[in-house]
Amino acid sequence: MKQTISFVTLGVADLARSRRFYKALGWQESSGSQQEVAFFQVGSLAFALYSREALADDAMVSADGSGFPGFSLAHNVASAKEVDATLLEAVSAGGKLVRPGEKAAWGGFRGYFSDPDGFLWEACFNPFFPIDQHGFVQLPN
Secondary structure: OOOOEEEEEEEEEEEEHHHHHHHHHOOOOOOEOOOEEEEEEEEOOOEEEEHHEEEEEEEEOOOOOOOOOOEEEEEEEHHHHHHHHHHHHHHHHOOOOEEEEEEOOOOOOEEEEOOOOOOOOEEEEEEOOOOOOOOOOOOOO
């Protein structure tokens, strides 16, 4: 298996609400979207919103479950100021502030918001992983 991730798909409770949230953040929905699924190009990765029930059914698992899902998504930016701006933008779009921006013990600056379904997003400035001209994180070799 190649070391790649092609899609991140979130199973959401209300697809229309989630579409509005991500559009309010300025994300552009792909013309490949359909009524039952929304697609967004996010750099080299595709991001999708799909009904939680339908996604669970597709994987043949139960849609039951709540609490911490065991993962978070991250949006890295080039400065601590941009972390705070990202958090404010997410809250203005209908998200919830989970943890305000603050200096991290490892030397960066980060905060968390959740989308309308409670999926955690970290807004992060990491001085050790610079952002390239396309907005992509550059990990050391």
